Amino acid sequence: MPFVLFKCDEAIPEREKHCYVKAPGEDVHEYLPAANIATIPGSLTERGCSYCGAKLVIGGAIKDCIQMIHGPVGCAYNTWHTKRYLSDNDNFQLKHVCSTDMKEVHIVYGGMKRLEKAIKEAFEAYPNIKRMIVYLTCPTALIGDDIDRVAKKVMRELGDVDIFCVSCPGFAGVSQSKGHHEFNMEWMRGKVGEYEPEITSPYTVNLIGEYNIQGDGFVFEDYMRRMGIQVIGHFTGNGSYDMLRGMHRAKLNVVICARSAGYIANELKRRYGIPRLDIDPWGFEYVAEGIRKIGAFFGIEDRAEKLIAEETAKWKPKLDWYRKRLAGKKICIWTGGPRLWHWVKAFEDELGMRVVAMSCKFGHPDDFEKAISRGSEGTIYIDDGNELEFFEVIEMVKPDLIYTGPRVGDLVKKLHIPYLNGHGEHNGPYMGFEGFVNMARDMYNAIYSPLWELAKEDIRNDEWMEELEEEDGGEESGADFSGMESGEVGAEG
């Protein structure tokens, strides 16, 4: 019985094909959860939208361009400042975002003039920035606003600016994955090959699908620098708009998030003959392997081994300390897609943990092929998991820790189970040797924190609380605990 129908899904039996438990001897050509298909009505999905995939995941991390969201102001706010992808230009892309703030009147009469005005105003407001990304959202797509036409007109008029338009209305596709796809393919079609970067090393790479979350990319850029390798296009963490237009000049594409950016890597391979090397940047063994491969590709194995030796000597004793304390702990990974398969073996093999359940929001079948091939027997694998399924899985596996996003994370916290942010990271960077120690430290701190047990206690009727109330003058403090039975309160908690 490889596929599982959870009790909470009895009214939506279609969910069974999305939920799988690996049995001994099973292979990925026998069972694979359905993935990257429309969410079933009745299932409260945690998925984002296509615009979110294009803006929040990819475009928003580019450091030196204006982010112009052509839509209602809420679209801008909800993808601004929520993910900590850093840059070395004072985090311009985290501090500023522009919106055309579409209202009813603009929906009725069209928003193209408003967009043109907004683009010009934005370039005036940021005179040192000459690049821009314009995102199409649900309402502006529905009314047929031609953002490319507006962008071309402004580029002709201003002369010294360049604008990239991405058509990513939220209703397109089944999840944010569609937005990743649109951004990749549009950038490849419209921008790659337009710019000739200055080449400073015989060894050149593009870092693809790495978004510099909490400085992950800085760690990797440092490794490349120490090996004498030039990063041309960093797609897109700390990435420069123009250098990303010069991606065709790299000799190797190093791919980290194959889900959100595998498309552009494949297109670079097809059109320019640049090979695609997929690596895992989490976990000592994986990181060392990735660096060895990059070193071997350029014939600089000695530099790779030197780097690995230095980093291992510096960080391994710390990792060993955490390993002793994390071994045997049960963990769930409920994230977007690739982190399931990137993390599972690193947690199990290097930290001795047991990954008991994995779920992804926007994974495709190949993400599950990887996750199931790397994951253990008896582990639960879920596509597009819903809230009630998560509660049921928690009851089944009783995890010590859950890596997930803030939405599910808030639910988890209410159950007093340690939660860590698997998207934005808690106290990263998480990549590289140093990053994996940070990750282990976050897990240790979460699991061993006394707060989870303390949070379960209802202190409102404790004696000291009553004394405090008397000292503060009762009603003057604004607190009124009279008539509240612990049972009633507990039900709310």
Next chain:
Amino acid sequence: MPGDKSGIDDLAEKIYLFIQGKCLWQFFPREWDRKANIEGIMGMAAELIVNPKLPQPETLVDRYYYVEAKLLVSDIKKEFPQVLELGEDEKRELMERVKQKLLEVMVLKSINPELRLSSY
């Protein structure tokens, strides 16, 4: 072990499972690139396992296959030292069987519905 066909079958299965749990190149999203990777890397690995001094190829794509194959062969020798006892022909046969098993599971019998889409 040398000359023992069932022994080679058993070893090929173990190496296949090892690759399944480790190597990302077998999971590329479309049939064309998945097949190209498996054939390119396993073909290069079959050469490297009998001739470790094989020179690095000139083209970037072949060099990529070479690098993946080199690391794979190193892992195989470490994890399955019995490989070192095999003769040249047996090593080639072993790698061919692993390649065929990978092509069977990851391409021919794959139930991944996106594998044969013509576009991304």
